[in-house]
Amino acid sequence: MNDLLSFLVEPFQYSFMLRGLWASLIVGVICPILGSYVVLRGMAFFGDALAHIILPGVVIAFLLGWPYAVGALIFGVLAALLIGFISRRTDIKDDTAIGVVFAGSFALGIALISLQRNYAVDLTHILFGDLLGVSNSDLILMGILGFLVLLTVFAFYKEFLVLSFDPTLAKTLRLPVNFLQNLLLVLLAVVIVISLQAVGVALVLAMLVTPASSAYLLTRRLPNMMLLGALIGSLSSVLGLYLSFYVNVASGASIVLVATAIFAIIFMIAPQRGVLWSWLRARRERSLS
Amino acid sequence: MTNIISHFQKHDAGASPIHLHNVSLRYNGISVLEEINADIPAGEHIAVVGPNGAGKTTLMKLIAGLIEPTQGEINIFGHGPGGHICIAYVPQRSQVDWDFPANVAEVVMMGRIHQIGFFHWPTRADWTIVREALERVDMSAFSDHRIGELSGGQQQRVFLAQALSQEAEVVLLDEPFTGLDVLSQDAILRIMDDLHQDRVTVLISTHDLNLAAKHFDQVMLLNRRLISYGPAVNALSQEALIQAYGKQVHMLPGADGALILSDTCCEGEDEILRS
Numbered sequence: 129m130n131d132l133l134s135f136l137v138e139p140f141q142y143s144f145m146l147r148g149l150w151a152s153l154i155v156g157v158i159c160p161i162l163g164s165y166v167v168l169r170g171m172a173f174f175g176d177a178l179a180h181i182i183l184p185g186v187v188i189a190f191l192l193g194w195p196y197a198v199g200a201l202i203f204g205v206l207a208a209l210l211i212g213f214i215s216r217r218t219d220i221k222d223d224t225a226i227g228v229v230f231a232g233s234f235a236l237g238i239a240l241i242s243l244q245r246n247y248a249v250d251l252t253h254i255l256f257g258d259l260l261g262v263s264n265s266d267l268i269l270m271g272i273l274g275f276l277v278l279l280t281v282f283a284f285y286k287e288f289l290v291l292s293f294d295p296t297l298a299k300t301l302r303l304p305v306n307f308l309q310n311l312l313l314v315l316l317a318v319v320i321v322i323s324l325q326a327v328g329v330a331l332v333l334a335m336l337v338t339p340a341s342s343a344y345l346l347t348r349r350l351p352n353m354m355l356l357g358a359l360i361g362s363l364s365s366v367l368g369l370y371l372s373f374y375v376n377v378a379s380g381a382s383i384v385l386v387a388t389a390i391f392a393i394i395f396m397i398a399p400q401r402g403v404l405w406s407w408l409r410a411r412r413e414r415s416l417s
Numbered sequence: 418m419t420n421i422i423s424h425f426q427k428h429d430a431g432a433s434p435i436h437l438h439n440v441s442l443r444y445n446g447i448s449v450l451e452e453i454n455a456d457i458p459a460g461e462h463i464a465v466v467g468p469n470g471a472g473k474t475t476l477m478k479l480i481a482g483l484i485e486p487t488q489g490e491i492n493i494f495g496h497g498p499g500g501h502i503c504i505a506y507v508p509q510r511s512q513v514d515w516d517f518p519a520n521v522a523e524v525v526m527m528g529r530i531h532q533i534g535f536f537h538w539p540t541r542a543d544w545t546i547v548r549e550a551l552e553r554v555d556m557s558a559f560s561d562h563r564i565g566e567l568s569g570g571q572q573q574r575v576f577l578a579q580a581l582s583q584e585a586e587v588v589l590l591d592e593p594f595t596g597l598d599v600l601s602q603d604a605i606l607r608i609m610d611d612l613h614q615d616r617v618t619v620l621i622s623t624h625d626l627n628l629a630a631k632h633f634d635q636v637m638l639l640n641r642r643l644i645s646y647g648p649a650v651n652a653l654s655q656e657a658l659i660q661a662y663g664k665q666v667h668m669l670p671g672a673d674g675a676l677i678l679s680d681t682c683c684e685g686e687d688e689i690l691r692s
Contacts, residue, residue: 168514168517168518283535283536284535286526286527286530286533286538286539287530287535289519289527290527290530292517293513293514293517293519293524293527294512294513294527296483296506296508296512297506297527297528297579299481299482300481300482300483300502300504300505300506301528301530301531301583302499302500302501302502302531303530344518347518348518348520348563349519349520349523350517350518350519352518
C-alpha cells in the first residue's frame with residue numbers, strides 16, 4: 129500500500145512536475161470541450177493547420193520579447209481570414225487553401241527560427257511541447273485563457289450548437305453567423321496557444337480530437353460529450369505524466385499515446401457504436417436468418 | 418435586451434405574408450428564376466411544383482432570406498425577409514448531420530433560440546412550448562431519442578415541431594414527402610391542416626403532382642418562370658403542364674379528358690444553387 133502511494137506521489141515532489149501536472153490538466157479539460165465542435169464540424173484538418181500556422185507568430189513574439197500567446201493569436205486570426213479569402217475569391221477548394229496557407233506559414237516559422245542559431249533548442253520545444261519547462265507565469269496565462277474559453281463556450285453554447293448542427297437554421301433565425309464562425313476560430317486559436325507548451329504544435333490536434341471523439345462514441349448529447357471528453361482528456365494527462373516520469377518518454381507524446389489508447393479501447397467496446405458491438409449484432413442477425 | 422446584435426421588423430398591418438415583385442435570380446450568368454410575381458395571402462397553403470431545376474428550392478431560399486435576388490423585391494409582411502424571424506425553412510433532409518449528438522427535444526428547442534436571446538437559457542415556459550410542439554406532431558414519446566435514431570417521417574415531424582416552437586408564421590418545406598411512406602405523408606398532411614387553422618402560411622415543394630392537386634387548394638407551377646398560380650384545376654391545366662414539363666408530360670385519354678403521367682424525380686434538385 130505504501131509502495132503504491134509513494135509510486136503515485138513521488139513524481140509530484142518535484143515542483144516542475146507539479147506545474148506540468150497543472151498545465152496538462154488545463155489542456156486536458158479545455159481541448160476536448162472545444163474539440164467537440166472540431167469533431168462535429170469536421171474541422172480536424174483546419175485545427176491541425178491552425179496549430180502549424182501560428183509558428184511564425186510564436187517565433188516573432190519570442191524575438192520581440194512579447195508573450196508568445198500574442199504573436200500566435202495574431203497569426204492564427206490572420207490565417208483564418210486569409211484562408212476564407214482564398215477559398216471565396218477563387219475556385220480553389222477549402223482544404224487546398226488551408227494546405228497552401230498551412231505549409232507556407234509553417235515554412236516561414238522554420239525559416240525564422242533557423243536564422244537564430246541560438247534558438248535551435250526552442251524549435252523542438254515549440255514542435256513537441258515542453259511541459260516540464262512550464263513557469264508559474266505560463267501557468268497563470270494558461271489558466272486565464274482557459275477560463276475565458278470556457279466562459280465563451282458556455283455563454284454561446286446554444287448558438288454554437290445550432291451553428292454546428294444546422295447552419296441553415298442559424299441563418300433563418302438571423303443569428304450573426306459570420307461573427308459566431310469567426311469567434312469559434314478565435315477560440316480554436318486560443319486553445320492551440322494554451323496547448324502549445326504541453327503537447328506542442330505537432331500534437332495539439334490529438335488533444336483536440338482524440339478525447340472528444342472517444343466521448344462522441346459513448347454519449348448522446350453534446351454537453352455530455354464535452355464533459356466526458358474533458359474527463360478522458362484529464363485522465364490522459366495524468367496517466368501520460370506518470371508514463372513519462374517512470375518510462376522516461378517525452379511528456380507530450382506520452383499524454384497523446386494514452387489518449388489514443390483510450391480511444392482504441394472505446395472504439396472497440398463502445399455500446400451501439402463500437403466495432404465489437406456491430407460485429408456481435410451482425411453475427412446475431414446472421415444466425416437469425 | 419433580447420436582441421443585442423440585431424433588431425427586427427414589426428409586421429405591417431394588412432401586408433401579405435409573402436409578396437414577390439418581379440423577382441429574378443441569375444447565377445454565374447445562368448438564369449435560375451425569372452420575373453416571379455405573386456402575392457400570397459395569410460393562411461394559404463401552396464404546393465410548389467415543377468420539373469427538376471425549375472427553381473423550387475431557390476424560390477424557398479429567396480423567401481427565407483438565405484439568398485438575395487439579382488432583381489426585384491421580396492416582402493414578408495411588408496419588409497425584406499432578412500429582418501424576420503417568423504420564417505421557418507425546412508430544407509431537404511440530406512442537409513443535416515444525423516449523427517449529431519442531440520436529442521429530439523433539443524432540436525425542437527433550437528427553433529426558439531432567437532426568442533430566448535443571447536446569454537439566456539431556456540426557461541420553463543420555453544420547455545412547455547417545446548413539449549406542446551412535440552405533442553402537436555405526435556412525437557412526445559421520442560423526446561429524448563437521438564435524432565439519428567428516427568425514421569425519415571419522424572425526422573420530418575421533428576422539424577415541423579421546430580417550426581412550431583419558433584412560432585413561425587411562414588413555413589417553407591422543401592420536398593417533405595420525398596421518400597416517405599403513405600402513413601408518414603398523412604401524418605404530415607394532418608399537421609398541415611392544424612397549421613391551416615392557425616392561419617400559418619405554408620409553401621411546400623413537391624414533385625408529386627397528384628398529391629399537390631389532391632391536398633392543396635393553391636398550386637404554383639414553376640419552371641424558371643411562374644407558369645401558373647391558382648386553384649389546382651386551373652394551375653395544372655393541360656397547356657400549363659406542357660409549358661412546364663415539355664416532352665416529359667404525356668397525355669392519356671381519361672375520364673375527365675386527360676390523365677397526366679409525369680416523369681420527374683427529385684434527386685439533385687437545384688444542385689446549381691448551394692448557399
